[in-house]
Amino acid sequence: MSYRHDLWEIAAEQHGVVTIADAEDAGVPAVEVRKLAxxxxxxxxxxxxxxxxxxxxxxxxxxxxxxxLAGDGAFLDRETVLDLLGLGQFNPHRIRVATRRRVRRALPEWVDLETRVDVPEEDLTHYEGIPVTTVRRALVDVHKRMPLERWKTLVEQAHQREMIDNHDVANLTGQQGVA
Structure with a gap:
């Protein structure tokens, strides 16, 4: 097998994306990645x-x-997670990425990076291989940033699509005995 094919296999599983770290884990030296680029x-x-x-x-x-681009430990959060999952109508101009550590590299202007040390490990998951916050956490994070009725519609939509359970709905909305 060639390095090009090895990288193709990685990219096919990651929506076309390959990192130097992924390549090196697969036995492809960084210099070969740069040559192929x-x-x-x-x-x-x-x-x-x-x-x-x-x-x-x-x-x-x-x-x-x-x-x-944000590096190890980075994850998508807030509106980006909801948009990614097709909840609500956000169509954000920037992709919201969070990390628990400092990122010194320059990122494209379409990436909105913030440090989030307040997100516990249990609020993180993966969607189609992409690290994201859970739907419940994304709903909590956007609650104060949007009109209440629109937020409640998001909660109901997430519940109908079985992305959150009755317990989550009750905790989010303060309602008891949600059916």
Whole structure:
């Protein structure tokens, strides 16, 4: 197998995104990744993050790349999670990425990075391989940022789609005995 094919396999599982760390874990040296980018097989997306040109991009490619650009431990949060899951109508201009550590690298202007030390490990999960906060946590985080009726509609929509359970609905809305 060639390095190009090894990277294609990684990218096919990650919405077209390949990082230097992923490549090295698969036995592909960083210098070979850069050579393949120079030859046009990969497109540099940012420091250490590439898009494999032979893997079709999807609606999840940019969110996956945004999390990868922010580095280890980064996750999508707030409106970005809800938009990613098709809850509500957000259509954000920027992808909200959070991390518990300081990120010194420059990120594209379409990535909105914030430090979030207030998000416990149990509020983190993965959606289609992309690190995100849970739906319950995303709903808590956007609660004060939007009109109450619109937020309640989001909670109901998440409940109907079985993304949160009755217990979550009761905790979020303060209602008892939600059916």
């Amino acid at each position: 120079h030859r046009g097989a990969l497109r540099a997306y940012g420091k250490g993050v590439y898009i494999h040109r032979s893997v079709p991009t999807t609606d999840l490619t940019e969110p996956a790349a945004a999390a990868a």
